[in-house]
Amino acid sequence: MNIREVARLARVSTATVSRTINGSDKVTPKTKERVQRAIEELKFYPNTWARALGSGRSSLYGLIISDITNPFFPELVKSFEDIAVQHGQEVLIANTNYDPARMEVCVSRMLQRKVDGVAIMTSEMDERLVMEFESRRIPVVFLDTGTVRDLASNIVVDYGAGVMAAVEHVTGLGHTEIAFIAGPGTLRSARIRREAFVEGMTRKGLDAGQIEQGNHQVSGGHEAMARLLRAKRRPTAVLTSNDMTAIGALGAIHETGLRVPEDISLAGFDDIALSAFTQPALTTVRLSREEIARMAFRAMYNTSREGAAGREFTVRPVLVVRQSTGPVPAKGTRRLREAAGAPAH
Amino acid sequence: MNIREVARLARVSTATVSRTINGSDKVTPKTKERVQRAIEELKFYPNTWARALGSGRSSLYGLIISDITNPFFPELVKSFEDIAVQHGQEVLIANTNYDPARMEVCVSRMLQRKVDGVAIMTSEMDERLVMEFESRRIPVVFLDTGTVRDLASNIVVDYGAGVMAAVEHVTGLGHTEIAFIAGPGTLRSARIRREAFVEGMTRKGLDAGQIEQGNHQVSGGHEAMARLLRAKRRPTAVLTSNDMTAIGALGAIHETGLRVPEDISLAGFDDIALSAFTQPALTTVRLSREEIARMAFRAMYNTSREGAAGREFTVRPVLVVRQSTGPVPAKGTRRLREAAGAPAH
DNA sequence: CTGTTAGCGCTTTCAT
DNA sequence: ATGAAAGCGCTAACAG
Numbered sequence: 001m002n003i004r005e006v007a008r009l010a011r012v013s014t015a016t017v018s019r020t021i022n023g024s025d026k027v028t029p030k031t032k033e034r035v036q037r038a039i040e041e042l043k044f045y046p047n048t049w050a051r052a053l054g055s056g057r058s059s060l061y062g063l064i065i066s067d068i069t070n071p072f073f074p075e076l077v078k079s080f081e082d083i084a085v086q087h088g089q090e091v092l093i094a095n096t097n098y099d100p101a102r103m104e105v106c107v108s109r110m111l112q113r114k115v116d117g118v119a120i121m122t123s124e125m126d127e128r129l130v131m132e133f134e135s136r137r138i139p140v141v142f143l144d145t146g147t148v149r150d151l152a153s154n155i156v157v158d159y160g161a162g163v164m165a166a167v168e169h170v171t172g173l174g175h176t177e178i179a180f181i182a183g184p185g186t187l188r189s190a191r192i193r194r195e196a197f198v199e200g201m202t203r204k205g206l207d208a209g210q211i212e213q214g215n216h217q218v219s220g221g222h223e224a225m226a227r228l229l230r231a232k233r234r235p236t237a238v239l240t241s242n243d244m245t246a247i248g249a250l251g252a253i254h255e256t257g258l259r260v261p262e263d264i265s266l267a268g269f270d271d272i273a274l275s276a277f278t279q280p281a282l283t284t285v286r287l288s289r290e291e292i293a294r295m296a297f298r299a300m301y302n303t304s305r306e307g308a309a310g311r312e313f314t315v316r317p318v319l320v321v322r323q324s325t326g327p328v329p330a331k332g333t334r335r336l337r338e339a340a341g342a343p344a345h
Numbered sequence: 346m347n348i349r350e351v352a353r354l355a356r357v358s359t360a361t362v363s364r365t366i367n368g369s370d371k372v373t374p375k376t377k378e379r380v381q382r383a384i385e386e387l388k389f390y391p392n393t394w395a396r397a398l399g400s401g402r403s404s405l406y407g408l409i410i411s412d413i414t415n416p417f418f419p420e421l422v423k424s425f426e427d428i429a430v431q432h433g434q435e436v437l438i439a440n441t442n443y444d445p446a447r448m449e450v451c452v453s454r455m456l457q458r459k460v461d462g463v464a465i466m467t468s469e470m471d472e473r474l475v476m477e478f479e480s481r482r483i484p485v486v487f488l489d490t491g492t493v494r495d496l497a498s499n500i501v502v503d504y505g506a507g508v509m510a511a512v513e514h515v516t517g518l519g520h521t522e523i524a525f526i527a528g529p530g531t532l533r534s535a536r537i538r539r540e541a542f543v544e545g546m547t548r549k550g551l552d553a554g555q556i557e558q559g560n561h562q563v564s565g566g567h568e569a570m571a572r573l574l575r576a577k578r579r580p581t582a583v584l585t586s587n588d589m590t591a592i593g594a595l596g597a598i599h600e601t602g603l604r605v606p607e608d609i610s611l612a613g614f615d616d617i618a619l620s621a622f623t624q625p626a627l628t629t630v631r632l633s634r635e636e637i638a639r640m641a642f643r644a645m646y647n648t649s650r651e652g653a654a655g656r657e658f659t660v661r662p663v664l665v666v667r668q669s670t671g672p673v674p675a676k677g678t679r680r681l682r683e684a685a686g687a688p689a690h
Numbered sequence: 691c692t693g694t695t696a697g698c699g700c701t702t703t704c705a706t
Numbered sequence: 707a708t709g710a711a712a713g714c715g716c717t718a719a720c721a722g
Contacts, residue, residue: 003701014709015702043480046699046700048457050394050700052394053394078413132388251622279599347715394714398716
């Protein structure tokens with residue numbers, strides 16, 4: 001089943017069939033009609049690869065992410081895909097699994113599939129691999145990890161503003177003993193959030209001494225929080241590098257019989273879907289995936305289809321106040337861990 | 346940059362380059378070596394589409410899912426992709442968004458991309474669309490929604506056994522007033538779980554009267570649970586059609602000041618990653634995505650590469666006991682909603 | 691073992 | 707407005 005059979009049935013040339021498929025306006029409505037009927041009748045689906053080969057355009061954008069099971073990404077993927085489909089493009093997804101070796105494989109896949117552009121939404125990127133795209137003149141867009149160049153755009157996340165909003169929020173509630181659970185030091189984005197916390201605290205004239213390290217997973221958040229709870233000076237508020245960490249921390253707090261937010265206020269970062277459904281619902285800083293997806297698509301579309309140069313986009317996270325943060329407990333009513341009542345639930 | 350340039354640099358024919366790329370054993374190690382150097386030097390990436398066109402094989406499997414933001418799917422996607430890559434295949438993912446119209450688009454995409462096989466992991470499937478694959482002799486595998494045919498396999502989920510395990514578990518804890526929060530009646534898989542619950546209860550000689558309907562989302566679980574809590578005879582245990590529903594139910598229970606599992610036992614279905622991290626951790630019936638992915642891949646691989654006929658696979662969910670289920674409260678200590686103490690947290 | 695060459699299915703000039 | 711035909715980059719007979 002191919003374009004030739006359609007042409008034969010419609011009694012036109014293959015060129016005319018091709019033109020019809022591509023919506024060319026140089027086809028008489030009548031012949032167009034005839035061709036379309038033939039397509040329907042034969043249930044003909046044009047071969048995408050042959051199209052790409054012939055035209056030199058793949059109509060495919062690559063989307064490289066770290067890990068599809070990380071709740072941050074599915075929404076990004078979905079938004080990106082929706083926009084792409086609206087613009088007649090398709091999306092090729094690739095996971096790096098946080099593994100540089102697999103990143104190489106992903107890049108190779110993109111190159112082999114001759115994508116029209118690549119959105120690299122991981123938080124680490126090897127400069128050497130970027131060159132592969134640049135030398136082939138393939139538009140690229142990074143998530144806060146690249147530099148703007150001819151065909152390269154970058155989406156800058158204003159982590160500082162996001163973390164500052166959280167700091168403002170808890171200090172506004174009267175907290176002064178505020179701890180932070182950071183992400184892995186190997187992740188640039190995690191380091192930036194940590195630094196933003198330190199800066200925010202300093203700006204408030206507070207001590208940012210209590211920083212524990214997690215792994216951006218629930219497990220790390222749990223352990224880090226446990227360490228914080230054992231400290232001589234227990235913080236009254238804890239900010240975390242991402243929501244998964246906060247969820248782990250929440251579990252650790254409950255296990256010691258303390259309550260959120262009555263005893264400890266807790267805030268996350270990202271606003272994954274789950275955060276609205278924890279007990280209590282998590283106050284967090286939303287980093288909109290929908291916005292990121294929109295920007296990423298626009299960057300590539302402008303560059304690849306409209307010949308625009310790479311540019312910089314900025315996304316500003318916003319604070320979402322839910323129930324996990326509250327006023328600092330009055331000294332007298334402050335529960336001690338030892339005195340804590342019922343077991344957690 | 347193409348195979349010809351590589352051939353020229355290595356001073357061989359394009360056929361030899363092609364053979365080298367494809368790992369043919371009919372190439373002298375020495376020439377192979379020479380070709381490989383040329384490939385490296387030119388940073389040559391073979392064009393996948395041209396390969397597919399020439400060979401007639403795409404090395405691509407399609408994976409159709411309902412919604413990537415539904416926590417059930419990312420793990421399935423990841424497992425499937427991992428296995429596929431290990432076998433030199435790639436994966437094209439498509440979302441239907443639970444929308445029949447988009448399902449049509451997905452099928453069309455698969456057909457246009459000339460996939461070597463399709464795994465349709467949605468819980469609804471239009472028979473008419475299936476024919477499109479059958480008539481093109483493209484292997485297909487369904488998740489509990491198809492019939493085994495020449496090139497069609499089906500993964501049967503033994504929902505009955507899964508639900509029964511949950512019923513056994515709670516009745517074993519002494520519960521007799523057991524309610525069920527079902528999924529949308531439009532979903533076949535939800536209807537089956539509901540029926541399995543009724544059958545399990547009947548088999549235990551218990552009344553399965555308290556069935557509320559949710560929507561397989563957190564919101565529906567919350568509302569359904571609220572209705573259950575308002576009932577004259579409050580159940581002491583609640584089973585749900587999926588984990589999202591259970592999470593919603595958990596929130597509703599906490600809001601009324603009741604405790605899980607002291608006042609009410611709660612169990613989910615699916616075992617999404619999140620379930621281990623709710624407060625308390627959710628007892629649930631695990632439907633292994635990894636197992637489903639493995640079976641789906643095997644079904645397609647056997648059929649498309651080894652000429653095997655379609656067959657039936659069975660996956661049996663297993664109960665995972667965590668902290669959300671416990672012994673039925675003794676009559677005397679049973680908290681009334683009105684008497685419930687502290688606000689939920 | 692290696693080269694020659696005819697496709698694969700479609701797009702796109704270039705004629706008409 | 708339509709058709710003829712030359713590619714696009716690669717694979718796979720077929721020869722040698």
